[in-house]
Amino acid sequence: MSTLRQRSPVSYALAMPAALWMLGALVVPTLFIVWVSFWASRSFSLGSPLALINYAKFFQRPAYVKVLLDTFQQTLILMAITLVLGYCIAYFAVVQVRRPHWKLGLFLVLVIPFWTSALIRTIAWIPFLGVTGVINQALLFLGVVGQPVGAFLYSRTGITLAQVSFYTLLATGPVVYVLRNIPVSLREAAQCLGATPARVFWRITVPLTLPGVVIGQILVFLNVMADFATASAIGGNKHAYLGNIVVLLYDSGQLPFASVMAVLLMLCMLGGVAVLLKVVDIRRLGIP
Amino acid sequence: MMHWRTRQKLVKGALGAVTVLFLAYQWLPMLVMALLSFTGPDGGPTFPMRGVSLHWYRELLRVQMVDDFKPPMLRSLLLALACSVTTAALSLAAVQAMRARFRASGLFFYLILLGVMAPGLLVGFGVAVVARILGIQLAWYTTTFAVHVVWTLPFGFLTLLAVFNRFDRRLEEAALTLRANRWTTFWRVTFPLVLPGVIGAGLFGFTLSYDEFARSLFSTGAEQTLPLVIFAQFDRQLQPTLYAIGTATTVVSLVTIMCFSLLFRMVRRRTRTGAPGAA
Amino acid sequence: MSKGAEHTDRDLELRDVTKRFGTFVAVHRVSLTVERGQFVCLLGPSGCGKTTTLRIVAGLEDADEGEVWISGVRANDTPPWKRDIAMMFQDFALFPHMTVRKQVGFGLEMLGRPKEEIRRRVPETLATFEIDALAERKPDTLSGGQKQRVALARALITEPRILLLDEPIGSLDFSLREAVMLELKNVQRRLRISFIWVTHDQNEAFSLGDKVVVMNHARIEQVGSPEVIFERPRTRFVASFIQGNNVFDGVVESVQDGRVRVQTPVGGFVVPVRETESPLKGAGVSFSVRAELLTERPGPEHVNRVPATCRAVEYLGSVRRYDLRLPDGRSVKLEQFAASPTRIDEGEQVTLGWRVEDGVLHAGADQIR
Numbered sequence: 001m002s003t004l005r006q007r008s009p010v011s012y013a014l015a016m017p018a019a020l021w022m023l024g025a026l027v028v029p030t031l032f033i034v035w036v037s038f039w040a041s042r043s044f045s046l047g048s049p050l051a052l053i054n055y056a057k058f059f060q061r062p063a064y065v066k067v068l069l070d071t072f073q074q075t076l077i078l079m080a081i082t083l084v085l086g087y088c089i090a091y092f093a094v095v096q097v098r099r100p101h102w103k104l105g106l107f108l109v110l111v112i113p114f115w116t117s118a119l120i121r122t123i124a125w126i127p128f129l130g131v132t133g134v135i136n137q138a139l140l141f142l143g144v145v146g147q148p149v150g151a152f153l154y155s156r157t158g159i160t161l162a163q164v165s166f167y168t169l170l171a172t173g174p175v176v177y178v179l180r181n182i183p184v185s186l187r188e189a190a191q192c193l194g195a196t197p198a199r200v201f202w203r204i205t206v207p208l209t210l211p212g213v214v215i216g217q218i219l220v221f222l223n224v225m226a227d228f229a230t231a232s233a234i235g236g237n238k239h240a241y242l243g244n245i246v247v248l249l250y251d252s253g254q255l256p257f258a259s260v261m262a263v264l265l266m267l268c269m270l271g272g273v274a275v276l277l278k279v280v281d282i283r284r285l286g287i288p
Numbered sequence: 289m290m291h292w293r294t295r296q297k298l299v300k301g302a303l304g305a306v307t308v309l310f311l312a313y314q315w316l317p318m319l320v321m322a323l324l325s326f327t328g329p330d331g332g333p334t335f336p337m338r339g340v341s342l343h344w345y346r347e348l349l350r351v352q353m354v355d356d357f358k359p360p361m362l363r364s365l366l367l368a369l370a371c372s373v374t375t376a377a378l379s380l381a382a383v384q385a386m387r388a389r390f391r392a393s394g395l396f397f398y399l400i401l402l403g404v405m406a407p408g409l410l411v412g413f414g415v416a417v418v419a420r421i422l423g424i425q426l427a428w429y430t431t432t433f434a435v436h437v438v439w440t441l442p443f444g445f446l447t448l449l450a451v452f453n454r455f456d457r458r459l460e461e462a463a464l465t466l467r468a469n470r471w472t473t474f475w476r477v478t479f480p481l482v483l484p485g486v487i488g489a490g491l492f493g494f495t496l497s498y499d500e501f502a503r504s505l506f507s508t509g510a511e512q513t514l515p516l517v518i519f520a521q522f523d524r525q526l527q528p529t530l531y532a533i534g535t536a537t538t539v540v541s542l543v544t545i546m547c548f549s550l551l552f553r554m555v556r557r558r559t560r561t562g563a564p565g566a567a
Numbered sequence: 568m569s570k571g572a573e574h575t576d577r578d579l580e581l582r583d584v585t586k587r588f589g590t591f592v593a594v595h596r597v598s599l600t601v602e603r604g605q606f607v608c609l610l611g612p613s614g615c616g617k618t619t620t621l622r623i624v625a626g627l628e629d630a631d632e633g634e635v636w637i638s639g640v641r642a643n644d645t646p647p648w649k650r651d652i653a654m655m656f657q658d659f660a661l662f663p664h665m666t667v668r669k670q671v672g673f674g675l676e677m678l679g680r681p682k683e684e685i686r687r688r689v690p691e692t693l694a695t696f697e698i699d700a701l702a703e704r705k706p707d708t709l710s711g712g713q714k715q716r717v718a719l720a721r722a723l724i725t726e727p728r729i730l731l732l733d734e735p736i737g738s739l740d741f742s743l744r745e746a747v748m749l750e751l752k753n754v755q756r757r758l759r760i761s762f763i764w765v766t767h768d769q770n771e772a773f774s775l776g777d778k779v780v781v782m783n784h785a786r787i788e789q790v791g792s793p794e795v796i797f798e799r800p801r802t803r804f805v806a807s808f809i810q811g812n813n814v815f816d817g818v819v820e821s822v823q824d825g826r827v828r829v830q831t832p833v834g835g836f837v838v839p840v841r842e843t844e845s846p847l848k849g850a851g852v853s854f855s856v857r858a859e860l861l862t863e864r865p866g867p868e869h870v871n872r873v874p875a876t877c878r879a880v881e882y883l884g885s886v887r888r889y890d891l892r893l894p895d896g897r898s899v900k901l902e903q904f905a906a907s908p909t910r911i912d913e914g915e916q917v918t919l920g921w922r923v924e925d926g927v928l929h930a931g932a933d934q935i936r
Binding site: 196 | 625626627646647648649650652653654656657658660662663664673674677678721722725731
């Protein structure tokens, strides 16, 4: 029992502000975007009739469809990398590191970059990746390459490298949460029943951490699909994902077409989340 | 066949190496940027560094620079503060409402979580469209503020939810049996004990808003916030001044967080040990 | 013990096993043998090292020194999944994502048994432990008693040589414990597997164990049958740990004819010498007397006497327990059958007495072994 009676009217009043805010600043704008995407005009005109013309325009232009596929591809690459990397880090931090001081220290060192501006972190990658940048200088110094590699900056590789740095922890976090809730006695019981460490991992640990893995992948999926800042900062203007196109179209005033992009992006995201959630029932995580 | 203990050690070593390498991977760009910000006056945006100096930091303080950056910074700060207070208040109310398990509280929960899932791009764009249609002017203290809170509210909400989960409701029940009414109980018993969580929610509101870029991109009007100005600068030309700004804002962020954390710990200790000024 | 002697009729042999965690010594030179099909209880307060010892047998911890021999084979370097053991945990450690059927079959799967065998034996085992109705259930829908049986079935289906149990009934309802204890004792006798049972509850240890090992501060204090531990505690710790002993501390005044005269703050008493030891004059010693061997009406044979005042009376059904205070303020317990005609009232002053042979001298650091 809390200071409120169950289902008291006061609770509705307390929930109102937050609910209204989310509805007004999130749900309503989304609905508007959908409405505008059906406008049969090129730019902003309130009285436009509604038609699918802008959607047709999108699918008829192979360049735009390619952008959609490119975005998907990039997202899948990131998901794969962060899955493995994120799990390794989570496993190490939770299971392998025993002493609590080390655990706390590791946790802090991993998380602190997130307390700094994402924009700054993006910009920081430029001198790193460039022809005269740190990576190239290191490679030259070690004699791995004879000439600086221009392929890092303004390339998909560079974008991927930067994104891995930003988003891996999104995949790590939920796995850490779920891993911590698995009692050590489960692993020990399995060992005493004859399971080698590999079998303990695949038969016990992985199935039990699957919800965390999926949540992490959802977070990565959502973030990479909509990421435009990294692409524009590090990719120069050579690479565009859906997010970049939306910005471009908005800037040039083509609101209906931009809305089509936005709606397609939303649909992809909803679809992706639905698919991922089929893999595991999110309710088992114990969310109230 | 390798001895099993050796295999265990190898796996642990490999995982540790991966973790450490990743840590380096995450921190290096920032450290490099910080390093480069100290490059000499002839230095460019990349290596090699030509001399070590505070030149670019001094450049920052040049009158014109200050004019360029000071207003946006102030706006960002004010916005972040407003966001912080709003997030703390709204999430406290929302979590307290959740505890009463009203009908549709499940739906309410997911509605709030939506704020995390919706990417900044879409939210910002959506608000810009709505503003355009309804004829509202885009401004940092209206539309951008709305969009920022959408993003920070779920974080504050989840933080407070976690804090309340660990909260012992029997303390409230004890107060109620001691003839305190619900209002008094909340303010005299519950609130002081969850204050660290409220501060945490406020902290989220501040830091997430101060650095927020993607959401602000569409929803801000002519008067820009700091991250947008930085981005615009960056688009124009890459100079070590940018690194100086970057390093400076990072340090400011970190210091803010440390202050908040200390405040957090102080409040927690005071409510645990009771006597003011107790160690 | 001759080196290299392999006693395959022994299920377990620990030789001078030591385990440290940093500077903390958890287990110090523990030696123990468990014969075929024996029920052994490790008894002691928390932190005494009994659980660590159990985990060393399981292979979940490595011994820093000493040897672990299972079924006559040196097992120090054998990992837990290769040892012929099974373990039951205090929190049951049931796999949350597996049905009861899958859990119970898990061990056989790990052993690489053919599928037909698993398909045949799992239902049989479920029936034996009366959990066949629960076959498709998941652990979070089971009661404590049901979880216990699943954990047991899961462990025993692999037919281990030794079953290790870490405070297995501690988390069960009180009313359930007695029944479960009996059930487990029956299972052990039927299957003739060795059980090593860790507990801090002396009632469990005494009613279940063929052999009880009392531990304290990483060391073994005494090993013996329940009767021996009960009637002849070897050390001061064992005497005070086992309920119902009155412990006296004093100094040796004289040793004569196999008897020691001990001078304590409340008087001098005569105690028989332990079989293998002879204390020195002036050495510090302790001895104990069981509460039920004291009498409030000492006769000529009750040579040892001490005055005491009754402080409280407890009625425990068939037994009356008195809490009396000695002249130096320490308390002493006396037990009397309820049927006994004489009673002591609160505040009454009496003289307590016991026979020489009722006192048990403890082995201690001051004495020559």
